[in-house]
Amino acid sequence: MDKNSDPRTARMLAWLGEAGAPLGLCADSPCEPASTDAGFRRYFRVTGKDGATFIVMDAPPEHGGMEPFVRVTELMHEAGLHAPKIFASDLKEGFLLLSDLGRETYLNVLNEENAFSLMDDATTALVAWQKISRPGVLPEYNREVLLREVNLFPEWYVGRHKGHTFTEEENRWWKMTIDAVIENNLREAKVFVHRDFMPRNLMVSDPNPGVIDYQDALYGPVSYDIACLLRDAFISWDERFVLDTTIRYWEKARKAGIPVPSDFATFYRDVEFMGVQRHLKVAGIFARLHYRDGKEKYLKDVPRFLKYLRDASNRYLELSPLKHLLDRVEETQDRVGYTF
Numbered sequence: 001m002d003k004n005s006d007p008r009t010a011r012m013l014a015w016l017g018e019a020g021a022p023l024g025l026c027a028d029s030p031c032e033p034a035s036t037d038a039g040f041r042r043y044f045r046v047t048g049k050d051g052a053t054f055i056v057m058d059a060p061p062e063h064g065g066m067e068p069f070v071r072v073t074e075l076m077h078e079a080g081l082h083a084p085k086i087f088a089s090d091l092k093e094g095f096l097l098l099s100d101l102g103r104e105t106y107l108n109v110l111n112e113e114n115a116f117s118l119m120d121d122a123t124t125a126l127v128a129w130q131k132i133s134r135p136g137v138l139p140e141y142n143r144e145v146l147l148r149e150v151n152l153f154p155e156w157y158v159g160r161h162k163g164h165t166f167t168e169e170e171n172r173w174w175k176m177t178i179d180a181v182i183e184n185n186l187r188e189a190k191v192f193v194h195r196d197f198m199p200r201n202l203m204v205s206d207p208n209p210g211v212i213d214y215q216d217a218l219y220g221p222v223s224y225d226i227a228c229l230l231r232d233a234f235i236s237w238d239e240r241f242v243l244d245t246t247i248r249y250w251e252k253a254r255k256a257g258i259p260v261p262s263d264f265a266t267f268y269r270d271v272e273f274m275g276v277q278r279h280l281k282v283a284g285i286f287a288r289l290h291y292r293d294g295k296e297k298y299l300k301d302v303p304r305f306l307k308y309l310r311d312a313s314n315r316y317l318e319l320s321p322l323k324h325l326l327d328r329v330e331e332t333q334d335r336v337g338y339t340f
Contacts, residue, residue, distance in 0.1 A: 012058050015095050016046065019088035023097075024048035031056070034100075045100060055084065057096040066091045069215035072138070075192065079132045081125055082203075082210045101210030106199035107234055115241065119229070121208045123249040126197060126225055129211075130258045133191040133219065141193055141220020146182050150277055152284025157302070161287040164332045173321035177276075180318040184273040188221035189259035197225040198232045222253075222260055223267065227275040231308050233282060233301050246271060272312050276319065279305040306330075 017027030025048050034045040034055055040063040044056045059066050066089070076083035084098035106118055139145075154174065158164050166174060194201075195216045203210030226249050230242045237245075250267055253260045261267045283305045286298040306326065313323035 008058070008060070011093065012044075012056065012095055015090055015093065016056060016097065019090070019095075019097055020046070020048075020054070023054065023087060024050055024052070025054065025097075053100040054087070055098040055100050057098060059094040059096075061092065061094045066094060066096060066215075068217070069096070072214045072217045075132065075137070075217070076129070076211060076214060079128045081129060082205055082207045083214070084210075084212065101203040101212065102205045104204040106202040106204065106209065107232075109204055110199055110235065115237075118202075118204070118209070119245050120248065122197075122202055122229060123226070123245065123252060125202075125209055125211065126194075126229070126249065127252045127256045127258060129194065130191040130222065130225075130253065131256050135190070135219060138192060138217055138219040141190070141218040141224070143182060143186060145218070145220075146185055146277060147178070149281035150178055150181070150284075152288065153280040154284075156284040156287040156291065158329055160291050161299070162329055162332045164329055170325055170328055173325045176321040177319060177325065181273050181276050184270065185221050185277055188223055188270055188274075190219050191222045191258065193218050193220040193224045195224070195228070197228045199229075199235060200232075221270070221274055222258065223270040223274040224278070227271045227278060231275045231279070233286075233298075233304065236304060236307075243268075269316070272315065273319075275308060276312050276322070279308045283309075 013027045013031070016025055016029070016031075020026065020029070025046055029049075030047040031044050034043040040060055042058040044058070045053050046056055047053050057066075057069075059069075070086065070089065070091070073083055073086060082101065084101060086096055086098060088097040089095070106122070110118060154166060158166070194211070194214050195218060196213050197211075201211065201213040203212060226246060230237060230245055246268060247264060250260055250264055254262070261270065283302050286302050286305075289295040290299040309322060310326055313319040313326065
């Protein structure tokens with residue numbers, strides 16, 4: 001990587017030369033992009049003289065500090081999970097030197113042959129993460145946060161992408177939907193929530209899985225991470241597989257003392273309602289990434305979330321206003337040529 005490409009990259013490489021010296025790294029060590037990120041962070045894979053690789057995280061401090069990542073990393077290790085080790089840090093500048101968990105994400109390799117094994121490892125890790133939960137450690141996933149997230153949908157997807165403003169009737173449908181969803185979310189027991197526990201953020205590694213991208217973790221609804229894992233932005237599963245994996249997680253969770261409902265039907269309903277909250281949020285985020293941040297690739301995956309939303313709205317009477325709302329919104333031609 002060219003240290004003269006921009007001033008921040010130059011500062012990062014200069015820091016690497018000092019911080020990475022005990023690991024055999026220098027400012028001229030081979031360095032390449034390691035992944036893309038929907039946010040403002042950058043990741044680079046750097047190779048030492050002995051061939052060992054490390055990850056440099058570049059998180060500009062004006063977009064949020066690194067303290068949450070460091071704090072949650074400690075919690076991940078407390079839970080016995082395979083999260084990156086932090087070898088060096090400059091929190092003021094926004095640089096971290098991390099262990100490399102590998103090159104293959106779950107998303108890269110999942111197929112019908114390996115899905116059961118990989119997802120079994122993932123749900124085991126999830127239970128371990130939830131088992132160390134206690135209040136007062138992570139910020140609360142409270143009503144304010146849940147509402148702020150779902151309101152990205154009318155603002156960015158409906159308003160900016162579809163160019164549509166809710167009518168008075170549609171506003172009533174929206175309020176009925178959100179009241180039902182958020183109240184159900186808030187009734188759930190609380191645990192540590194990764195918030196993006198999905199195949200893209202699970203690495204195929206030994207031990208498996210490696211867990212990354214957890215800096216936004218909160219203390220919130222117990223169904224959130226399993227809903228996230230099985231209703232992913234970038235991959236869809238047969239409903240039987242989703243149901244089977246959810247049951248297997250629920251059984252592990254009960255055995256470990258995680259506060260899931262004793263009745264699976266109740267828990268699965270919680271998962272579905274939690275999924276609706278997340279799908280509305282992510283559809284809004286993906287539209288925002290397109291229009292505000294110029295990241296066009298995410299918007300093409302929104303139809304998957306709309307299908308999740310429609311499936312759930314067809315199953316539960318309380319979500320029937322959402323079905324009417326989606327019907328109305330989808331009649332509007334979007335602004336970039338996609339037809340949903």
